[in-house]
Amino acid sequence: TREKPTGLGIVNIRTREMSIAGQIPYGSGFWHVHGSPDKRFAVGDNFERELYLINRETSEMMLLTAGHKSTAADHVHPTFSPDGTKIEIQSAMISEDGRAMDICIVSVP
DSSP: OOSSOOSEEEEOTTTOOEEEESOOSSTTOEEEEEEOTTSSEEEEEETTOOEEEEETTTOOEEEEEOOOOTTSSSOOOOEEOTTSSEEEEEESTTOSSSOSOEEEEEEOO
């Protein structure tokens, strides 16, 4: 069992209540996280360079992408589009040298 939470911490600044959504059973948890415009979802990457969509109400997680190159200069840094239907990421997954970062679009299911 984990001794510390590794999921997404959500804090209500009015009530100071905190909840953990999208608990990860391995690794160091999420690194870069962004919330959807409608506040229903969050998207986050982890140190294994996986990208997850997290339902903030149910804490359910869906793996969206995996296999991003660890030789690249950075993590995927997910960001929702203004309408919440797409997620922009950076990745070296499709680059010829495995290091150059490309901007990629992931559709929200």
